[in-house]
Amino acid sequence: MKTFKIGGIHPKENKLSAGKKIEPTPIPEMVYIPMSQHIGAPAKPIVAVGDTVKAGTKIGESSGFVSANIFSSISGTVEKIDNIADASGFKKQTVIIKSDGTDTWEETIDRSTDLIKSTNLTPDEIKAKIIEAGIVGMGGATFPLGVKLSPPKDVTITHILVNGVECEPYLTADHSLMLEKAEEICVGVELLKKVLGINTAIIGIENNKPDAIEKMQNAASAYTGTQVVPLKVKYPQGSEKHLIQALIGVEVPSRKLPASVGVIVSNVASVFAVYEAVMKNKPLFERVVTVTGTSVKNPSNFLVRLGTRTGDLFPLVGGIPEDTDKIISGGPMMGKSISSVEIPITKGSSGVVCMTENEAHRKKEQNCIRCGRCVEACPIGLEPYLLNTLAKKSMIPELLEHNITECIACGSCSFSCPANKPLLDYIRLGKAKAIQATMEKK
Amino acid sequence: MLVNTILLLCIIGVIAGFALYFVAKKFKVNENPLYGEVEAMLPGANCGGCGFPGCRKFGEKLVDSPTLEGLYCSVGGAETMDKIGTFLNKTIEKKDMQVAVVKCSGSCNKRQITSNYEGISSCAFSVSFYAGNTACSFGCFGLGDCEKACQFGGIKINPETKLPEVDPIKCTACGQCASACPQHLIELRKTNKKDMKIYVGCSNKDKGAVARKACSAACIGCGKCAKTCPNEAITVTDFLAYIDPNKCKLCRKCVEGCPTGAIIETNFPPRIKKEDTTTEANN
Numbered sequence: 001m002k003t004f005k006i007g008g009i010h011p012k013e014n015k016l017s018a019g020k021k022i023e024p025t026p027i028p029e030m031v032y033i034p035m036s037q038h039i040g041a042p043a044k045p046i047v048a049v050g051d052t053v054k055a056g057t058k059i060g061e062s063s064g065f066v067s068a069n070i071f072s073s074i075s076g077t078v079e080k081i082d083n084i085a086d087a088s089g090f091k092k093q094t095v096i097i098k099s100d101g102t103d104t105w106e107e108t109i110d111r112s113t114d115l116i117k118s119t120n121l122t123p124d125e126i127k128a129k130i131i132e133a134g135i136v137g138m139g140g141a142t143f144p145l146g147v148k149l150s151p152p153k154d155v156t157i158t159h160i161l162v163n164g165v166e167c168e169p170y171l172t173a174d175h176s177l178m179l180e181k182a183e184e185i186c187v188g189v190e191l192l193k194k195v196l197g198i199n200t201a202i203i204g205i206e207n208n209k210p211d212a213i214e215k216m217q218n219a220a221s222a223y224t225g226t227q228v229v230p231l232k233v234k235y236p237q238g239s240e241k242h243l244i245q246a247l248i249g250v251e252v253p254s255r256k257l258p259a260s261v262g263v264i265v266s267n268v269a270s271v272f273a274v275y276e277a278v279m280k281n282k283p284l285f286e287r288v289v290t291v292t293g294t295s296v297k298n299p300s301n302f303l304v305r306l307g308t309r310t311g312d313l314f315p316l317v318g319g320i321p322e323d324t325d326k327i328i329s330g331g332p333m334m335g336k337s338i339s340s341v342e343i344p345i346t347k348g349s350s351g352v353v354c355m356t357e358n359e360a361h362r363k364k365e366q367n368c369i370r371c372g373r374c375v376e377a378c379p380i381g382l383e384p385y386l387l388n389t390l391a392k393k394s395m396i397p398e399l400l401e402h403n404i405t406e407c408i409a410c411g412s413c414s415f416s417c418p419a420n421k422p423l424l425d426y427i428r429l430g431k432a433k434a435i436q437a438t439m440e441k442k
Numbered sequence: 443m444l445v446n447t448i449l450l451l452c453i454i455g456v457i458a459g460f461a462l463y464f465v466a467k468k469f470k471v472n473e474n475p476l477y478g479e480v481e482a483m484l485p486g487a488n489c490g491g492c493g494f495p496g497c498r499k500f501g502e503k504l505v506d507s508p509t510l511e512g513l514y515c516s517v518g519g520a521e522t523m524d525k526i527g528t529f530l531n532k533t534i535e536k537k538d539m540q541v542a543v544v545k546c547s548g549s550c551n552k553r554q555i556t557s558n559y560e561g562i563s564s565c566a567f568s569v570s571f572y573a574g575n576t577a578c579s580f581g582c583f584g585l586g587d588c589e590k591a592c593q594f595g596g597i598k599i600n601p602e603t604k605l606p607e608v609d610p611i612k613c614t615a616c617g618q619c620a621s622a623c624p625q626h627l628i629e630l631r632k633t634n635k636k637d638m639k640i641y642v643g644c645s646n647k648d649k650g651a652v653a654r655k656a657c658s659a660a661c662i663g664c665g666k667c668a669k670t671c672p673n674e675a676i677t678v679t680d681f682l683a684y685i686d687p688n689k690c691k692l693c694r695k696c697v698e699g700c701p702t703g704a705i706i707e708t709n710f711p712p713r714i715k716k717e718d719t720t721t722e723a724n725n
Binding site: 083091337339361362426428432 | 556557560561562564566567570571572573574575579648
């Protein structure tokens with residue numbers, strides 16, 4: 001079975017909500033929709049206080065090439081446009097909408113669940129619809145999909161890779177989506193193929209999800225050129241560059257985008273959003289979110305309207321468990337712990353994980369014993385113990401020499417360290433300093 | 443036997459002496475003797491506060507450049523610069539005495555703590571992914587990057603308040619702490635011999651209500667100080683007051699009027715003179 005070549009770890013999977021049906025959440029009374037839910041320039045709000053909006057009304061206009069439109073997720077009135085703290089605690093422009101309780105959608109959106117298999121739209125029209133719908137990479141990196149679909153002229157795209165790996169422990173959002181929307185995802189893949197004018201697509205799924213592999217294989221068998229490939233379980237296989245290596249055996253050169261080797265990678269959730277945007281005219285305003293944790297009573301997958309406060313999801317799983325010491329937005333490996341449950345769900349939030357007291361805290365740091373486990377674990381082939389020391393001493397030229405900028409911050413080194421050293425902390429610090437130093441030189 | 447050894451050592455000594463003499467003659471580097479003398483006058487801290495890599499380079503620059511405009515050693519201060527000026531026969535730029543001030547007074551009992559931080563002790567790192575463990579995203583992290591950057595022991599984190607405190611005697615105004623602070627909370631401000639100064643001890647640019655909710659010592663941008671100031675030294679931008687040190691005449695009217703106590707005065711009589719600079723204005 002295929003996987004990427006070097007490094008990688010096997011954290012305990014804890015997929016507690018696997019196989020649970022996707023339940024739509026009740027419409028929240030208020031939604032807080034940040035204008036910056038993607039990498040790139042924040043969107044510009046195009047509504048004013050007091051405006052009436054429906055679900056699917058555009059409220060934020062993309063403000064550049066690398067940017068994305070933002071849509072209202074409920075119907076109601078714009079209460080306020082204010083700066084609200086996001087998951088990092090820094091304040092960002094946010095549109096606050098109060099629900100009118102009716103949940104009226106824009107008329108253009110097709111709310112039926114019928115599967116539409118083909119369309120007469122031209123590739124350019126499909127691409128325009130994808131860009132208009134504000135679709136971004138929903139695995140967590142939130143890179144606007146429209147940009148991925150506009151590769152530079154000198155590269156030819158040969159493969160579309162669909163990321164159904166979900167290598168983060170606990171999370172099952174993509175898994176449940178593949179179980180329930182396999183057909184739609186395959187149609188989404190067909191649409192992407194049409195946009196790029198190619199006929200090769202590979203869907204990669206880790207083999208801890210045999211049910212999803214079977215479903216997807218059945219759905220994909222109707223289409224020529226779409227192939228489902230089971231992958232060996234290994235973290236961080238969901239990383240773009242590692243998935244490419246695992247599926248087609250090509251290594252993306254350093255500091256290059258996947259397009260440079262003729263590949264476009266997209267998450268299954270994004271592909272599903274493409275289907276909805278093109279076939280149902282539905283812009284991106286809801287997504288599947290896993291709410292889980294070892295002591296959560298009823299870990300589940302929910303279809304959540306973007307802008308719903310994280311706190312509104314807990315009553316649906318039986319409340320925040322008493323022994324919770326940390327709440328993480330995203331997966332436990334790469335997610336961010338949040339300091340308030342007021343923080344809204346955005347396009348990139350794939351899960352909310354409650355960590356118990358025992359799980360949440362770091363263990364006491366001890367001395368490095370040069371065991372080399374971090375070197376073995378690093379999926380890029382870096383030497384984390386060395387980078388840690390160099391970063392501590394701010395030795396920028398040496399850090400650059402040892403390719404610190406290649407680090408993808410997956411956390412495999414910190415996870416595997418028997419001395420509990422905060423390796424990734426220092427590497428991140430060193431990487432930030434190194435990038436700053438090279439920017440200044442330019 | 444002993445005599446032989448001594449003789450041999452003497453001969454080696456003489457030969458080596460001649461060799462060194464010729465080597466020194468042959469490879470002698472001709473340099474301006476003033477360089478060394480000026481360097482000796484400088485404090486030798488090699489802090490980089492002047493913008494040059496160490497005192498030697500700064501000394502060379504002082505000797506070489508025709509005017510001394512923009513060249514100032516804040517560590518040595520006016521005394522050292524005057525000495526160098528008379529030695530080199532050049533006019534020295536006059537500069538006010540400066541000291542670092544921390545524009546955050548949100549100590550533990552004033553700012554609401556929202557989370558526990560367990561990562562490495564570095565402000566630069568923690569700012570890279572979150573806004574700090576308090577409700578104020580502009581304030582001090584208290585992880586001590588400034589303390590680590592200071593070579594003179596002039597700034598220290600107070601373990602009780604978790605805020606840095608400047609020792610005005612040790613502070614040389616080299617600016618290392620100011621550039622180390624990722625939140626840009628440290629400013630070099632004009633001071634006088636008694637270190638009397640007035641400044642706004644807050645950097646929060648949020649609206650008054652939001653700032654006040656996050657921290658009881660926050661500047662809420664009410665503008666009362668700007669109105670009371672007889673010298674028009676205070677401007678309020680983004681809900682944050684700033685006192686221009688060049689216009690401020692140290693009258694203390696703004697300090698008395700500030701509703702949140704965000705304006706800080708130091709070392710004014712009749713208050714007891716303290717070594718640190720965070721004496722609170724409370725009336």
